[in-house]
Amino acid sequence: MALSRRIFLRGSAVTMVGAGAAPLWLQRAALAAENTGKRKKVLVAIFQRGAADGLNIVVPHGDPSYYSLRPSIAVPRPNAAKQADTAVDLDGFFGLHPALSPLKPIWDRNQLAIVHAAGSPDPTRSHFDAQDYMESGTPGLKATADGWLNRALPPAIGKPSPVRAISLGPATPRTLRGGNSVVALDNISTFGVRDQASAEVLKSMYGGSKDALLGNTGRETFEAVALLKGIQQTPYQPASGARYPVGKFGESLKQIAQLIKADAGLEVAFADLGGWDHHVNEIGQKASVGQLANRLDEFGSSLAAFYQDMGDRMEDVVVVTMSEFGRTAKENGNRGTDHGHANAMFVMGGAVKGGKVYGDWPGLAAEQLYEKRDLALTTDFRAVLGEAVHTHLGNKTIQSVFPNYTGGPEKFRGLLRT
Template sequence: MVDIRVNRRKFMIGAASLPVLAAPDLSFANIPGEQRLVVMVLRGGMDGMSAVAPVGDPDYYALRPNIAIPKPGETNGALPLGPFFGLHPSLKPIYPLWEKGQLLPIHAVGSPKGTRSHFDAQDILENGTGKANGARDGWLNRAILELGGSSEEGLSIGQAVPLILRGDVIVQTWSPSGLPVAEDDFLDKVSVLYRDDPFFRETLGSARKSAEISSMTMGRNDKKKKNKGKQFAALCRSAGALLAVKNGPRIATIEATGWDTHTNQNGKLSRSFGQLATGVDNLRQSLGDYWDNTVVLMVSEFGRTARENGGRGTDHGSANAVLLCGGAVKGGRVAATWPGLSDQSLYEKRDLFPTTDIRSVFKGVLRDHLGIPEPILSRQIFPQSAAATPLNNLVRVSVRL
């Protein structure tokens, strides 16, 4: 089933430059109930028109004579998502989720204030205010705070806590780098020494929780992975195992890099999509039965240009595809207000037009999966965003606080 509406409504997306971060990172936090939420940030500008190719739009093949994904049934062709869209063939490990109704691509999604700068676009994606440098904290941290988050509820596994999860809720950090972990006996003695000091008591509680997490994951991460894809897959497997722990974390963020494909993009994307799909499948397997209560949200800061460039790649663009999957997702369809790819339909005659505000996707998940009321979403979580109404029917069972 493909849910497509055609609309030429256009909201802007602008200009600029570049960073790509290093290794994948993983962060956690708790929420009440059995719901799990995993936000995967794909840094560098993932090409949504390769991830979810508009194989039914004839202009797609005219704009990309060398790099367009072939139609389903052709050699190296897309996996069918109905008559109009196709999934990149390297995402095959998650195609069974489509067949089970657990994969929901959302296309032509964009930022409310566009920019082609990686720095600014990632900041907008994570701070939730609709503008770069609009807040010091991230929308996911504010959501956890609204859910009653405390200093014991956050955990970050990775070199740093991403902006999306920074804020008033303190997020513990631990990096699976093979560094020694404090022994329980040592923590017990220090806890007694500082039991009357609230600050040190709270800090030591965080250290103890980090030590517990370390003991669960050190076995899987005691050797440094040279292959970034294997490292990402291992982190996803660890994420699922930790999310499946009783009274453990319920919200996770994972970062994957390498999506800036200015040249020879087909080979690079085949590897990246394969690594992403393997990671998601590892996450699913390690979550076990908790997969049924999980939403995985895969997002990138912007899409790529509609036209291929001279290096058989694409440049920084505007609208993109967002992928939702999980047992709690109401999938088996593509949600898209498709603007078309003719010259007059492209933004600035180069990009896919954004017809859905990305905050509408986030709001739909937070409202229906985590039970955060819409007025709070528009005031506190995504300030001054009443015009970006939550998307409906993203999850199977809506939760209300």
């Protein structure tokens, strides 16, 4: 219609890419810049909100203290006869919670690594503060305005893709806030203003708005909508028969996969999964049932589906998981665990030197515990994220991504092929 053409031509810097490598839909989108239409390195950050119990997720079955600290909620030692209800052995000392068995084949292909006793060095046991510190990337500093994943983006060359940084879900997480534009979306296929006539007017209204926050959000939104329109036209079919589980988290990873494969210019993505705060009845009658098992089932089968779906595109991708802190080494009075300290992080990707649990194991004997109650910390989470930013995204300015971190590449655990 006349309106749309007029506003479009006036309101946007139209850059047509030459017909060539770019997919057809990108040429149609007319918004493609030099940053769309080719493969990019992608870092996917996963946040397990609520303080996941690292000790029951990556189980130190070789540490006898683990079983004495958790008489009623420990995951039993690996036992081939009772596979479904015992730890899945990784290296003779650590094992995965049985609900994470879908991740075992990735481990066996050396594309999944674990860093244990990792996390934030800040002593807080407040969910809110600890999430804030982990997301800002500056433990102990509340004034940091932006998030580490936003700062992790390398300087843009040319016009950046509008979907360079995305978060799945109805809000922009702290992790991604900052100077580089970020798009939050719930669902690619419904992302956009349905009423076409209104869409054009709103686009021009927000485009010209002097309200900095609303104007910028609006401009970023409409650019992303225009770019994603092409993707929306064909329903997404995961590759290799990958089946994402029902639920928001699987849906989020599916959409990230879709965006990566569309070469829309995605470089960093964020998704989260809540419900890990298990103060009561963490484990059911057997390890394979109960609250933790349910969460892990969704977590593990979503990651496994993503891996399968991505296929060899996994070469471009590193997925890192984190949670604000771990849980008490000793179970509490209600077959649950209270707020603790260090935790376990997963790192998955084609460039990952996997099949190995990284980090120094501090032990769970009484004198080895942090403040006499929690798993002690031996790897700062910034050493893990820093390595992904430095080695995978190629952003070498670790000091600006993690401003109050004194560690550099010498602290990296060597998780990634360089």
